[in-house]
Structures are given as structure tokens and as C-alpha cells.
Amino acid sequence: MKKELPKAYEPSKYEDGIYKKWEKSGLFNPDKIPPTPFNKGGVLDKRKSYTISMPPPNVTGTLHMGHAVMLAIEDILTRYHRMKGERALWVPGTDHAAIATQTKVEKELRKEGKDRHKLGREKFLKEVNKFAQESHDTIVNQIKKMGSSCDWSREAYTLDEVRTRAVRTVFKMMYDDGLIYRGERIVNWCPRCHSTLADDEVEYKEQKAKLYTFKYSKDFPFTIATTRPETKLGDTAVAVNPKDERYKKYIGKEYEVDFVGIKLKLKIIADREVDMEFGTGALGVTPAHSMIDWHMAEENKLDIIKVIDEDGNIREGFDPFSGEDVFRARKMIVNKLKKDKLLEKEEEVDNKLSICYRCDTPIEPLPSLQWFIDVHKKIKRRGNKSIKELSVDAVKKGVFGRDKINIIPTRFEKNYFHWMDNLRDWCISRQIWFGHQIPVWYCGKQAQTIKKMGFAGDIVTQVFDTKTRTYRLRDHGIKVGDIVAFEDSAKKIIFGQGTITEVSVINVGQINLKDKKHWKTYEKREELIAAFKRHHPEKKINNNTKVWIYTYKFDNNLLSKGCGTTIVDIEAPKVCPSCGKKENLIQDSDTLDTWFSSGLWTFSTLAQKPDQIKIKDGKLVIDSEDFKNFHPTNVLETGYDILFFWIARMIIMTTYAIEDIPFQDVYLHGLVKDEKGKKMSKSLGNTIDPLDMIKKYGTDATRLSLVIGSTPGNDMNLSEDKVAGYRNFANKLWNISRYIITNYELTITNKEINQNNLTSADYWILLRMCRLIILVKVDLDNYRFSQAGERLREFTWDDLADWYLEASKFEQTKEKEKILAIILNDLLKLWHPFIPFVTEAIWKELGHKDLLMISRWPDENYYTKIQYENNVAGFNATTFIVKAIRDARAQNKVEPAKKIKAVIYAGKNKELIESQAELIKSLRTGINELEIKDEGPKIKDAIYITVGEIDIYLIGAVDEEKEKERIKKEIENLEKVIKSAKMKLGNKEFVAKAPEKVVNMEKNKLKKAENELKKLKK
């Protein structure tokens, strides 16, 4: 079977073809793995299963190094367990990534001059889905490029039909259990995204801010300090520390003040959280626009006055500040305070600005009507524990009869507990369109469309041309007759009532204000006209004054007809269960936080059809074979940066919904940074694109560079050089195989070796292989990928290529072919999970018909049966002697081409060394004549080497000076060893307390070194 192979391995010529072959074989699907010669039939059905859910990349994303690490590690695990004969399933999928995707599409639309509000929900979602589909194909192809052996037949998407069913079912369960509630709470609001954000979606940016110290009014007794004077328009209290002597006397008192023209009622309250050192030690409480203040207001039953609207502008009713954005309002207020001589101080302080993690826009805390998950409510059906308690227990001690979830590295468990302890109710509603629309329907009253109006004429273009105008039209809590979102420059008034739940313009039309036929549905026309006159005294209303009508969707619409029932269900209700009518049903327009659906990922992906997902006895049941076979998953592997975002939420959702853990182990990899340790980012231009690396150096090299030289949970710095280094390794493995394949007839049908025909080198490599198999198994079972990889590399390059193969060139024995075949086959298997392509390519060249991918993992028992004892010493000695001779020659500057004579005094090892004579001569020692004796006289004018009890003389090449130097250095080294050993052995306590093994080791070391030293000094 001797054959020709190309000299260098070119990954690009093999990889795509190999992946296609794998895919075509269908064997990524564990149900399809047939019995093979390596994986004998019968074991198939009862095999242990092994499952990993792939953290779904965003549909609109492209592959980056983070994905590459994730894919490399998970593929290693999957391939390893598959080869061990387990039913290994790796479920791939993608995430719709609500806000991220919507933002991306909106950006694209804006380039074309389009806007989602103009398109309307339906058309916009069509656009998003189109974009998502295209993007999906890109990311999937990139995942394949990485060699990922995931089962594409089970691919899932967080927004597909089955997953939607899971989301709605869990939502309903939680609602029925009273865990999901709707309420007006202060939330993190992004005025750009126009949506709420979860607590952990808020990021902070260091900045300088001005801290203003002032009095509300002349008659207020003391000063307060704030960086946000504009919010003070909504102050309803002033908080001081109860211990603060300065303010004790005021606590409990109430003041009415005129703050820059706005009347405020302020109660002085005490709160321990107030820092006496900060500012004046007194803090104005703005319940509507600060998280802390909101809680103070709850405790002290304070009024809540909203100042800022959802566009980040001052609301109606705060003239002259109304309609101004927060920055302008701040300036105006500060100027007014200055003018009134109320401003005492203006100083610069360090401040952290909260910003949106998606778009960096400053966050406004706002009270808003939203859906929440109660994390504290005890659930009867779950042992009267809250979801928070269940999630803590799952990691602390295990729940539902499962072992505790292990987080690797364990130090992250601490982070997890800390996060869980501080978890507040989770706001799950988002005011965006792309995502799982909340499965809640209102009958009439609760939600209906209502018309809003703006004046037309010269302002038409303004209203329609800028996004901000449209955004301004939205607001909360509008009552009948209210004039909302009033803005002077836009010159428009809007009329309506209720809470807007949707911001799309459903209908736009122009009517004439005085023309009565347009006012059939509005009896408040006169009121509207009056309002308009108030705001625009200069405008005359005549028969030609036209008004734009915006039709918006509202809640609590008095003008609507329905019965007001709220319905939470899995499917859209056909009729209202309360009034039996269908025409007034409207679905809540909010969508769910994307992590709600990803929280269900490990089990929702194991359902194939929506009707397999059911509620049974207050528990979610997935009635599928896959769920029975593959859940809980074995390991969840991902970057530590989404421990809270995702992992914690999966634990929350899974323990609650199905009364089980989502996974047994969590393996957290570090983040990939550039070679200087900086975070990779497009703006810094320091990204290394995994696809570039794959193109240039191959997938195998890219994978190795991400796996070797890194430890779990620690960031790694990646440079192109590193990848190139592993490209070299892949080529090395190729050439090792090439050499063996082209020089030997490899037979693999019979693995029985005749031990009588083995050389010492054969035993030596078999023993090392034996150790390798055992250790790599332990490493992989304990997620020590780097260590396993290094061991494999060392064996392949050092032991096999540099020693055994070199020796084999001079040892043409009967069993050589067989041993080489065994070693190479097993080595390819051990390497396969790490570098699947090159190993599969070589495997084919070896003449295998079956895929390496499904071959059986090497069996250590085969190797442990071999009689190594007394058989490896010969080659072991050879390696030492050869190294010593090469070293001595190099130090003496003996030309490599120069052949010399060597004499070895081997003592009692004479026979052993004699058996190695050919190898000692051949392994690049440049020895043409070798004499081996048991002992003899010292030889002058020769290079003298001592290796333990063996003395070697190299004759006819000595360079006196250099040799002296070399001997001197040798002596120094030995003296160092002797000194340290003597110190230890001279210490009575060491001899008494250290384990015998350690003491003996020291003794032997000393004896050997002293012996060598004695000989050198002679």
C-alpha cells in the first residue's frame, strides 16, 4: 500500500471536502451512527448519551474569536465522547437577539431613508426576518468552517415555531403561578432604543459631571446637591441621614417651595443610606427618576411626579422647561438659580453615567408599565421555594435529586451566588417589535386604537421628516383632554388618553379642524381647539386650519368598546372568554427580553414539534424522545461574560419550568484578546478574524491556537504567530504520516504483536503511548484541554518524530510495520477531537473506509498488557547517551560531518548498551567506530562524558580549551545539585519528617551526582 503524498499539508485543499463528507454521512446525528469494526454492534442503543447545547450565536452576527473558542472546545468534547461510543449530541442553533438585530436593521433602513414607524410593525418585521434569514446562512456556514460536528438536523432558532411555543407555555405557567405580573415600576429606559433594559444590560461610563449645590427657594432652610437639577422638578422629599446632627430637627417637616417657578411639596425624611459626607449631606428625592429614590418613595409613601418623558425631554406641565431636552432644561434651571442667587456652589466631580449596552445612549430611569418576573415569590409546587432559592440550591447543593451544578473554574460560583442574592424582579418586556410578542391579549377597554392629532399646514414636514418628532408623540399615562408631548417648535398637539403600548403610526390622515364632518368620533373638539389656542395664541384658527391625525394604540381607552378582560394564553384567543366577542381583542404589543427565550434553550431545543410541549401538573413537559434521551445536558460551555445574562437565567427558567437542572457542568472559557492583552474590537482595529486565520493556516491550526496555552476562565492573548505555529504542527503530523505511509506496508487487520520481535525502542514508544492514552483521557474528562494538547504535541513531535521514527530508520524489524500502524492509528484518534481535518485526511490515506470521526477511542488496556519491564531501559539509555554525545560534540565545535570513534565503558550495562550500538552510532552522533567494554583505563586526548554509571570517550576530536570549559560547566552543575541535596539530607528534620520516597530520591540524586563528579575530576 506504499503510496505518494504531497510534501506539505494544505488545509484549504481538504477541509471543505471533509466537512461535506461528514455532513453527508449523517453521522453528526447520534441516532445514525452504525456499528463499525471499532464500535461493535449491539452497544448502540444502550449507550450513554452526552449532550451539549450550543450557545446560539446571534443570527445577524458573524463569526468572531469568541465563537471560535466556543466551537473548538465544544467540538473537542463532542468528538471525544462520540469516539468513546457515547450517544453524543451537539445541538446547534441561532438566537434572534431582539434588540441587537432590530437596531442593526433600523440602521440599514435609515440609510435608505426609511423608518420602522413609517413601515409599520408588519412590514418592518418582514424586513428583519429577511435580513435574519440571510445572515443566518452566513453564520451557519462559518460554524461549519470551524469543523463543528453538531447535528444540523436538530438546528433550532430562538424565534421559530417550537421555541415560540415553549416561550408562551412557560409565560403562561409563570403567570398562572403568579410569578409574572404587570406593574408600574421604575425601569432603565433607553430613549434611543425606546425600550426598557434589564439591570445587567446597563453599562457605565466614567465621566466628569458638575455637582450643583443650591437651595430650592429662599425660604427652604438648607442646601442640597445634585448633578441633575432638571430632575428636581419632580422632587417630593429631601432625605438626610438620621444621624446627621445638622438636619435632625427638620426630619418629618414639610415645606412648600417655589423651585424655579414650579411648586413643590417637600417632606424631610430620614434614610440610613444617605452619605453625610457627600455634597451637603441632604439629597433631593426624585422618585420617578432614580432607582434609589423610587424605593425611598415606596417606604415613605411619597408622591411620584414624572418629569422626563420617554424621549428624554421634560414633560408637559413644567413651563417654561417643558419640551426641552434634559441638557437644555438643566442649563435653564441652573441659570435661573444663579439669577435668583440660590446657587451656592458648582464643582466638578467624577461620575459614572449609565448607558445602554447596545447603543451607548444615556439611560433614563423612568416609571413605566412593564411586565416583571417576581424572583421572591414562593412557589407552592416547587417546595415553596422562590425561583431565586431554587437557582441558588441548584449550584449550592443540587435540586430535584441531581448533583449540584459545577461551575468550572469554581471561583465563578461565588460570583453566581452574589448575583443571585442581589437579583431583583426581572423586567421582561421590551418595547421593540422583533422578538416574542407577549402572549397577553386585552379585550377592548384595556387596549384599543385612538386618534392623536397634530396641526398640519406649515409644520407637516417637520412632523414627518425627523425621527424625533415621531418619537415625541409617545408618552405614558395620557388622560382624556390632556395635551401631551407638546413641543413648541413642532407646533402640534396630541389628543388622547390611556397608556400608549405601541408607537407605530397606524393611520395618518388630514382633517380640517373646523369642518364638522371630521368630528364624528370626537366630542372633545372644542377642548382641543381651546388647548391649541392656549399654546398658540398667535395662531388663528379658520376653516382652512388643517390637523394631522395620528392613530396610535393605547391602553385604558375610554372610547373603546371591549369588556376589559386580560387573557394570558399560549394561543391567540378566538373570542374573549368573558364577553364572547372577538373584535375587541388586541395582543400586548411589547416583546419579551431575548434572554427569556434563551433561558429555555437546553430543553426547548429538544422538542421537534410545538404540540410536544405541554403543561402537566403545573410542570412543563416535553414529550419527545430527544428530551428523554438528552436532557439534562452534560455541559454548558461558554465565555464567562455571559454567566449572568444567560447561564443564571437558564438555571432559573429550567429549575422552575421542568423541575430539573439544565446542565451538570458549566465550563467557562476566557475571552480572546489581542497579543497585547487588549480587548479585540473593530474600532481599535486589532481584531483577528478567525476566518482569515482559517484561510491562511487552516482550521486545525486555528483551533489548536485557541485551545493550547489557555486555562478555563482566564483570558488569552492571541497572535497570528501562534496560529502559524500550529499550522507548522499540522504539517508535521502530516509528514510523520507521510513518511510512515510511503515507507511501510501498513496492515491494521491484526493488532496482535509478537513481543519476541520487539526492540527496546518499540517498547519505549508503546509505553509512552500507553501513558499518553491514560493521561489524555484524564485531562479531557477534567476539561484540561490545554494540558491534553500539550501532551499530545510532545509525544508526537518529540517522542515519535524525533526519537522513535529516527530510530526506526535503523531498525528494520518484523514488527515495525505493525507497531507503526498501531501507534499512528491511535495517535490520529487521540488528536482527532482537536484537529479533526488533518487527522481525517491522513486516516483516509491510511486506507480506512470508515470515518475516523466515528472510530473507537484508543483502549489503554491494549497497551497495559505489554511487558515493558526491563525492556525500555535500552532505548532510554540510548536517548541519554545520544543527547550527551551530540552536546559534547557541539560544545567542542566538532564539525557535524566529521566521523569519530567512541569508546563506552558501560560496567554492568555492557550487554544493554551493546544491543543499542547501532542506534548510538546512527542517531546523528557522527560515530563511525564504537567500542563497548565493561571498563577500562582513562583515555587521554578525548572528550569525556559521564552519564550515570556509563563513561563515554570521544576520540580524535577534542578541543582542549572548549573541553575544559565544558567539563568546568558540568562540574558546576553537579556541585549545585550536590550542594542542595546535601543541605536537605543534612537537615535532621527533613530526614525525619519528609516522606521516605522523597528522602530516598534525594539520596539517589546525591549518589549519582557525587559519582559523576568524582569521575569528572579525575
Added chain:
RNA sequence: GGACGAUUAGCUCAGCUGGUUAGAGCACUUCGUUUACACCGAAGGGGUCGUAGGUUCGAAUCCUACAUCGUCCACCA
């Protein structure tokens, strides 16, 4: 403010429960066309393991401070 991580050769990093003369890869120096591989081979130089204490017969490894860098969490009125 709290927590966590890092600090080991010029660079990137290993070093698992304390016992090696402290390792690897890259880079560097010298040499080399040898039945696979120059994406190669042989040999070599290079580290008082951040600092200071402590525990121990013995510390890169455990403990305590400190320093520097980094990350996360909370707060910043």
C-alpha cells in the same frame, strides 16, 4: 466601596492536591541539504517565579499585608 483574576525567560503562557537543578511555544545564538517535514533537524543562551513577612523539614505553589495591571458588581444623590 466590595469581590475576583493576573504578576514565572525578550514575547505569549503552562506549572492539578507544597518535594524537578523552575517548563513549553515563539523569538534569539551557533551549526546542519541526514531514506518524511526548512511549515525541518541538532545544540545552546536566557528566569533570585511582583514586593515584604509568615506557616512548613521543604513554598512559584499555602497564609497575611502591600504594589502594579485587568475584570466584574454596587454606589455616586
